[in-house]
Amino acid sequence: MNDNELHMWLEKAAIGDESAFQLVYQATHQDVYRTVAFLIYNKQDIEDIVNEVYMRMWRSFHTYDPNRPFRFWLHGITVRLVQDWKRKAWRRIRLFERNRQLTSEHCDWTDKAVLQSEMQHDLFGLVRQLSYKLRVVVILRYFHDYALEEIADILQIPVGTVKSRHHLALKELRKQFGMTGGDAYVN
Amino acid sequence: MSIDEELRYELRQAAESMHCPPHLDERVRQSYQHYLNEKRGKSPMKKRLIAGVIAVAILIPSAVFASSYLADDIFGSSEAIEQRGGSQEAYQEIEGMLQTAKAKLTEVEFKEFKESFKQLMQLKLKITDENGIKHEEKLTEEEQRQWRELGSKLAPYFEKIQGNEKQ
Structure with a gap:
């Protein structure tokens, strides 16, 4: 599904076409889920945010600029909601609910790859x-x-800041990765 | 492999193993239904919310005025005493005394004090003519007894209010 098609389906979904909603959801949900899951680790939080992303999609459909890639708009919404989530107080409201679940579910992350990675320090x-x-x-x-x-643009911060964070992140990864026995990367 | 390529590869690998749980599909679908209902104005929640907001908007001003004048609770409004020769200043003075009472007495005491004071003031309004002259003979025997009772009931409170004021 290309951007034009997605835009068209999204427009239909926003005005109430349920089959259009299904199409948009099927085309995007894995990408949205994975993006959020890379940024937030609590399974319940991830699901709440993914749900919010779709709510925001219908509601702010009119802010989408068809001249830019659809996924750029979608990732903008996703990252902003993740950031809101980290910042906002409405998270605390659900603490009660979550505490109850935590007592019955100690490990909420079950994806094998993630568990393995954390153990192997890759x-x-x-x-x-x-x-x-x-x-x-x-x-x-x-x-x-x-x-x-x-x-x-997505993070709404200066390019210089992105550059320095990018640099710092790679430096950190190289340092740690070298120490845990990986190949030494010289850039 | 450079670290750039390594990162791309690792993240893609990791992503492959992450799957949006099927129950989330249903949740998002329900949210979408909710959005549609809201959009069509069918949501009873939304209507109730609007009604609530309007009710609060109406209640707030009246609550603010009601609580700002304790004397209004006693007399209804300053007009009640103005018709009987009282002045706006006298009304403010009573208001000031009530505010002091509220601050100095406990909640239970103040409630009782206000109730008795209100009864006393109603009797007082009854015997006072439009020139501010009192005619105690207007009271029935029952009312006169009530008058004395209220006076002795209120005396300790007045002492407490005024006594504390001097300190």
């Missing part, structure tokens, strides 16, 4: 240990292949 495991500010740059740069200027 490169992905190290990415997960980066601070959020560095990690979000790495994910947008290497998972979504955005240019640093585009990342600055």
Whole structure:
């Protein structure tokens, strides 16, 4: 499904076409889920945010500029919601609910690859240990292949800041990765 | 492999193993339904919310005025005493005394004080003509007894209010 088609389906979904909603969801949900899951680690939080992303999609459909890639708009919404989530107080409201679940579910992350990575301290495991500010740059740069200027646009911060975070993140990864026995990378 | 390529590869690998849980599909679909209902104005929640907001908007001003003048609780409004020779200043003075009482007495005490004071003031309004002259003979025997009772009931409170004021 290309951008034009997506735009058309999204428009239909926004005005109430349920089959259009299904199409948009099927075309985008794995990407949205994975983006959020790279940035937030609590399974319940991830699901809440993914749900919010779709709510925001219908509601702010009118802010989409068809001249830019659809996924750029989508990733902008996703990252902003993740950031809102980290900042906002409405998270606390759900603490009660979550505490109840935590008592019955100690490990909420079940994806095998993630567990393995963390145990093996491989490169992905190290990415997960980066601070959020560095990690979000790495994910947008290497998972979504955005240019640093585009990342600055999505995160609404200066390009210089993105450059320095990118640099710091790679420096950190090289240092850690070298120490845990990986190949020494010289750039 | 450079670290750039390594990162791309690792992240893609990791992403392959992450799957949006199927129950989330249903949740997002329900949210979408909710969005549609809201958009069509069918949501009872939204209507209730609007009604609530309007009710609060109406209640707030009246609540603010009601609480700003304790004396209004006693007399209704300053007009009640102005018709009987009282002045706006006298009304403000009573208001000031009530505010002091509220601050100095406990909540239970103040409630009782206000109730008795209100009864006393109603009797007082009854015997006072439009020139501010009192005619105690207008009271029935029952009312006169009530008058004395209220006076002795209120005396300790007045002492407390005024006594504390001097300190």
